[in-house]
Amino acid sequence: MSLLVVGSVALDSVETPFGKVEDAVGGSAMYFSASASYYTDVRLVAVVGQDFPQEPVTFLEGRGVDLSGLHRTDGETFRWKGKYGFDLNEAITLDTQLNVFGDFDPVLSEEYRQSDVVFLANIDPTLQLKVLEQVENPRFVAMDTMNLWINTKRDELEKVMSKVDMVVINETEARMFADESNVVVAAQKIRELGPQFVVIKRGEYGALLFTPEDVFFAPAYPLEEVFDPTGAGDTFAGGLMGYLARNEKFGHHEMRLATIVGCVMASFDVEKFSYEALVDLDRDKIFNRFEKFRKLTSFGELSLIDD
Ligand code: AMP
Numbered sequence: 001m002s003l004l005v006v007g008s009v010a011l012d013s014v015e016t017p018f019g020k021v022e023d024a025v026g027g028s029a030m031y032f033s034a035s036a037s038y039y040t041d042v043r044l045v046a047v048v049g050q051d052f053p054q055e056p057v058t059f060l061e062g063r064g065v066d067l068s069g070l071h072r073t074d075g076e077t078f079r080w081k082g083k084y085g086f087d088l089n090e091a092i093t094l095d096t097q098l099n100v101f102g103d104f105d106p107v108l109s110e111e112y113r114q115s116d117v118v119f120l121a122n123i124d125p126t127l128q129l130k131v132l133e134q135v136e137n138p139r140f141v142a143m144d145t146m147n148l149w150i151n152t153k154r155d156e157l158e159k160v161m162s163k164v165d166m167v168v169i170n171e172t173e174a175r176m177f178a179d180e181s182n183v184v185v186a187a188q189k190i191r192e193l194g195p196q197f198v199v200i201k202r203g204e205y206g207a208l209l210f211t212p213e214d215v216f217f218a219p220a221y222p223l224e225e226v227f228d229p230t231g232a233g234d235t236f237a238g239g240l241m242g243y244l245a246r247n248e249k250f251g252h253h254e255m256r257l258a259t260i261v262g263c264v265m266a267s268f269d270v271e272k273f274s275y276e277a278l279v280d281l282d283r284d285k286i287f288n289r290f291e292k293f294r295k296l297t298s299f300g301e302l303s304l305i306d307d
Contacts, residue, residue, distance in 0.1 A: 007121025028121035031231035035238025037063035089203030142166035221267035239265030
């Protein structure tokens with residue numbers, strides 16, 4: 001199934017305890033597309049300025065991503081500056097420059113309007129809504145967001161949430177959005193707005209999937225070296241949505257597997273800066289990591305002493 005994504009394509013300046021990069025290629029839609037491209041055909045909607053390098057564009061083209069919705073206009077590319085302390089779960093935003101996203105008004109092509117699966121990656125909710133309204137009859141729609149939009153565009157954000165099937169959000173932002181410290185209650189409050197499914201991303205502690213029936217826990221892979229967590233959430237969403245679109249099913253069982261696939265993809269992303277770790281993945285690498293996840297979480301029957 002075709003998977004459409006709208007989100008940021010960015011130049012990120014990131015500092016972690018292990019290094020620093022300036023104007024590294026990133027953005028929610030960039031990570032998402034790279035990750036989802038291992039599973040299905042991706043259509044990208046975003047805008048970059050004249051200063052955006054050609055290399056990532058060539059990379060995405062090579063991965064079969066449809067870039068007819070990636071506009072290049074006069075002005076500068078969206079920029080995000082952030083930093084991580086030793087707690088790599090929490091990015092601190094130092095600066096956000098919307099630049100060309102400030103007046104981006106996407107008009108979808110006829111082909112894009114027919115997309116089956118839609119992901120509204122982290123970007124201004126007004127833009128998420130503009131894109132969603134143009135898709136004619138999507139089978140499954142999911143979205144992400146962040147603190148900036150929770151603080152500045154609350155009403156628009158709630159409107160988008162009420163129109164999607166799934167919200168994928170990180171733990172701190174879920175708490176902030178719901179004004180609730182308990183993540184289970186926070187997820188419930190989000191589900192009350194409309195989405196059937198809520199996934200709470202918990203960084204190195206994995207992800208929780210809330211469905212109408214139950215809760216599922218997916219761990220994060222315990223890596224020895226986590227270099228740069230930037231984009232882990234978007235890479236997670238790319239794996240999750242790519243898997244769902246590939247299998248064309250959106251039931252309970254598929255949601256669980258898709259959440260694990262998301263964790264598998266995110267575990268690669270954090271090993272290198274920018275989208276580097278997503279460049280040369282293949283079937284074997286993905287399957288091997290998936291098997292490691294299976295071992296990580298499987299245990300036998302409990303036999304009680306008195307049996
Ligand atoms: P994450 O997956 O949460 O680590 O997302 C990191 C990416 O989000 C970075 O590559 C940033 O360029 C992008 N980003 C940060 N702030 C924003 C924002 N306000 N709108 C859209 N994208 C953003």
